[in-house]
Amino acid sequence: MNLILLEPGDFLSSDSAPDIAPDTVRISGRRYQHIIEVHRAEVGDTLRVGLLNGLIGDGEVIEHREGHIALQVSLKRESPAPLPLTLILALPRPKMLKRTLQNATALGAKKIYLINAYRVEKSYWQSPWLAASKLREQCVLGLEQAVDTQMPEIQLRKRFKPFVEDELPTIAADSRKLVAHPVTEQPCPVDIRQQTTLAIGPEGGFIPYEVEKLQEAGFESVHLGPRILRVETALPVLLSRLFPSN
Template sequence: MNLILLEPGDFQSADSASPRAARLAQVRGRRLQHILEVHRADVGDVLKVGMLDGEIGEGVVLQRDESGITLDVSLHRAPPPPLPLTLILALPRPKMLKRTIQHATALGVKKLYLINSYRVEKSYWQSPWLAVEQLREQCLLGLEQAVDTAMPQLELRKRFKPFVEDELPAIAADSLKLVAHPGTDTPCPVDIDQQTTLAVGPEGGFIPYEVEKLQEAGFQSVHLGPRILRVETALPVLLSRLFPGR
């Protein structure tokens, strides 16, 4: 945890008579455990903190015990800029889903659609990891790792064809449209300086019908070379090629 993420509910009421009270945050639960066991913070120590969907700054430990930590918070700088990217990702298997969402969030993806595909097993859509609170938790872990505060927009789409035909054209409008597909002749471009929509298939890739539907929607097929990579490996490689240094 490289950043302690705070939410409005962590702060004392802004209606308090003391202006300072609005800066005092109470940290409990998983974050408290991390501060106590990893940071080993004591009174007077300074921690890097950020307001969810807000600014980043510092929090001075005013008080600590096993029930909570009180921080005096000062926020003064913006989070890192998001990638100019919308990611369309075939739903990974549950064990991979958590890591993939964390990686995508840490790398700056702010718009993510998890979609169905022929090679996505139906049982994947029944995974408890798709619960709203579980998806949110993985996004928070990615933000904490990357020292970011901007929560990504994450949407689920269980039907491939209606999504590609009815929604994707508007989602991908005025962007460079790419689909990662190992069977194509075109290498993935490097250092893109424009809004991009990237579609990444499941293990084994999109089937030919799905690639054709994406191409009909204006997507160009690109590859990463002769090696076949797992989705959790291919995704950071793709993003590092498209947006190096971001």
């Protein structure tokens, strides 16, 4: 937790506590535990904080009672620039989904579509980790790790064909369209400096029909060399290659 991510509800309103300044937050639960046990913060210490979808700054510990801590916060800096990216990701297996969402968020992805594909096992769509609150939890972990405040937007699409035919052309309009595919001639471009829509297949890859449908939608197939990487490794490799300056 390199950033304590604050939400509007953490701020003490001057109505309920007229003697407390409006820039004061009170934190309990998971963040409190982390501040006490890992940061070992005491009154007078300063922590890095950020407001969800807002600015980043400092929070000074002004009170510590059993079960909660109060910080006086000062928010000044913008969060890091988002990647110019829309990510289209075949739904990974639940365990990998968590890490992949944390990673994608930490790397600065802000628009993520989790889609179906032939090699996505049907059971993955039943995972409790696909509940909006659970997806959000993973994104929060990614933001806290990367010192970012801008929550990604995640969409689920359980049908490949209507998504690619009807929705993807609009989503990917005016962007460079790439699909990571091991069996192709063209290497992944480096430092492309343009808005990009990147599709990544499931374990075992997209099947030829799916690659064809993506190509019909204007996607170029690109590879990452002879090595076959897991999605959770391929994702940082791809994003680092496409956007090394971000």
